[in-house]
Amino acid sequence: MKARSSGNLLALASCLNGRPPTGVDWEQVIALANESLTVASLAVAARKYADDIPEDVRQYLSLIYDRNAQRNRRLLAQLTEAASCLNRIGVEPVLMKGAAILISQKMDEIGARMLTDLDILVRPADMVSSIGALKDIGYEVRLAGGNGSWPGNRKFHLPAVLERPTDAGSIDLQCRPKGPASFSDMEWLDGHSRKVDLDGGKFHIPSAFAQIVFLILHDQFQDGDYWRGLIDLRHLLDLSKLAASEDVDWKQLMSLFARGYERNAVETQILTADKLFGINGAPDLSAGKLPRFQLQRRWVQLGRDYLFVPSTVFTLLSELSHYRSWDRYGGEPYPSRRQEAGRKIRELRRVFRPRASGKI
DSSP: OOSSSHHHHHHHHHHHTTOOOTTOOHHHHHHHHHHTTOHHHHHHHGGGGGGGSOHHHHHHHHHHHHHHHHHHHHHHHHHHHHHHHHHTTTOOOEEEHHHHHHHHSOGGGTTSSOOSEEEEEOOGGGHHHHHHHHHHTTOEEEEOOOTTOSTTOTTOOOOEEEEOTTSSSEEEEESSOSSOGGGOOGGGGGGGEEEEEETTEEEEEEOHHHHHHHHHIIIIIISOHHHHTOOOHHHHHHHHHHHHHSOOOHHHHHHTSOTTHHHHHHHHHHHHHHHHHOOTTGGGSOOOHHHHHHHHHHHHHTTOGGGHHHHHHHHHHHTGGGGGGOOTTOSOOOSSHHHHHHHHHHHHHHHTSOOOTTOO
16 A cells, blocks of 8 residues: 555544544554655654554654754754844844744754755845855855846845755745745735744744745645645644634635635645644635645545646646736746746746655
8 A cells, every 4th residue: 555645644644633543554654754744743743642652663753753853953053043144234034934833843842843944034125135144154055046036026036045064954045935926025924923032033933824824825836736736744734733823814814815726726725734634714715616626636646646647737727717827936927028938838847847855
């Protein structure tokens, strides 16, 4: 039996929820947890039912947790240093995704979340100076598009990836999330974040509402999981925990996205999280036929890679009337038709790329 199956996914979700199903196949569950980068979260959840776990499974999960806790402590120190560095040039960054969760984590659960990098958001005008400041403390630019590199909008700088050989992870520095153009102005975060001071480093942590928005933007629009029928279980677990931490107005969240493709993508993600973990208020959403179809498509496609191309083509055709809003850069075209045509072709090819680490 393949680890990537609907049965194993539901079993893993139950284990992550603290309710392991009767007769759980731990070999399959751990294989899927490793593939989905949720094994450290599983280690913490398993504390609730440790007496019911085989000894070898318990030892393995304990080892994974301890090693990830060590890495996360290093990432936390790295994050504080980076924030202090940016503070010295008058920049107070916003933490996104795993970085925001890490900073809010209880110390006895510091190893509960696996991070691939540290996502930091700064204002567009601060992007170049922020890169310079981080280079001054030893970071090297591994990937950067340069000032004014955002397709069709010279105000924005494409994300820059900075790293140092001795660090536990890289920094992904951004000035706006990829996705609909309505999210190009980060000032909306002023009312949806709080300032935090940790060991002298000052930064902003988005509210649970804003973090959920960022997670959806990243998976459904930047990574194209809506088109591809993929599931990022680690982020869906984050989403469910954030939703449980405060009352989320799902209707208000939906109102941030345009009708059609945008809302279909968002509803698909919320429905998936609700099916796996249960989300307060989510069942009240009047999801349309396409999101419900896409939820079933995700389930059927699990472990059946031969369905990926035809179901992705079908999804693209089903949203053809919203073609102008497909663009993960916010529908902002290049002034040159040749440049724009080349980018469209590259983006279409990207939809059919192999699965990235953590996606199932």
